[in-house]
Amino acid sequence: DSGVTQTPKHLITATGQRVTLRCSPRSGDLSVYWYQQSLDQGLQFLIQYYNGEERAKGNILERFSAQQFPDLHSELNLSSLELGDSALYFCASSTGSHNSPLHFGNGTRLTVT
Amino acid sequence: EDQVTQSPEALRLQEGESSSLNCSYTVSGLRGLFWYRQDPGKGPEFLFTLYSAGEEKEKERLKATLTKKESFLHITAPKPEDSATYLCAVQARGTGNQFYFGTGTSLTVIP
Numbered sequence: 001d002s003g004v005t006q007t008p009k010h011l012i013t014a015t016g017q018r019v020t021l022r023c024s025p026r027s028g029d030l031s032v033y034w035y036q037q038s039l040d041q042g043l044q045f046l047i048q049y050y051n052g053e054e055r056a057k058g059n060i061l062e063r064f065s066a067q068q069f070p071d072l073h074s075e076l077n078l079s080s081l082e083l084g085d086s087a088l089y090f091c092a093s094s095t096g097s098h099n100s101p102l103h104f105g106n107g108t109r110l111t112v113t
Numbered sequence: 114e115d116q117v118t119q120s121p122e123a124l125r126l127q128e129g130e131s132s133s134l135n136c137s138y139t140v141s142g143l144r145g146l147f148w149y150r151q152d153p154g155k156g157p158e159f160l161f162t163l164y165s166a167g168e169e170k171e172k173e174r175l176k177a178t179l180t181k182k183e184s185f186l187h188i189t190a191p192k193p194e195d196s197a198t199y200l201c202a203v204q205a206r207g208t209g210n211q212f213y214f215g216t217g218t219s220l221t222v223i224p
């Protein structure tokens with residue numbers, strides 16, 4: 001158990017809808033990262049937060065947004081969903097120090113129909 | 114541009130047949146190289162961090178090594194439960210704390 005909790009585990013929704021994915025980092029970790037993993041593809045970095053502030057953005061679509069709250073949990077909001085958004089969405093946390101590894105949750109599997 | 118390339122994409126081994134997975138990287142300055150194991154439908158599980166050329170880390174049947182341009186994950190006498198996708202990632206200087214992941218090697222160990 002990595003200590004990173006993601007909810008829900010599965011989400012099925014229709015095109016055009018909006019969903020929110022939630023992540024609770026490991027105790028003591030200040031940094032949260034979001035990744036997307038489509039079928040047979042690698043991990044695509046979306047966005048990073050550190051102690052409530054956005055630190056870096058990757059290939060995140062304008063339809064997607066995220067935030068990290070004062071209690072350090074994070075939410076990833078996906079709107080105007082398209083079929084191609086179907087994927088596994090992972091949250092990872094780290095202490096935020098250099099060389100500190102990422103610890104991943106077990107993901108939210110999003111299916112857009 | 115910082116890049117991470119893993120090879121082979123897929124590897125099938127007989128139980129007990131040792132082999133190595135490769136992770137080649139091109140970064141402006143390596144802060145750390147990380148190995149992960151990912152089972153289907155699960156999040157990547159952290160295995161090792163390597164910081165400098167010549168460093169080695171071991172865990173059970175796995176041993177990771179690092180040179181200035183690549184890392185190897187050696188699997189000695191693998192068992193079927195070692196079947197998984199193995200990912201490597203690098204963290205580069207000057208990029209904040211960004212991690213660049215390879216696409217992984219899918220390992221299947223046949224009993």
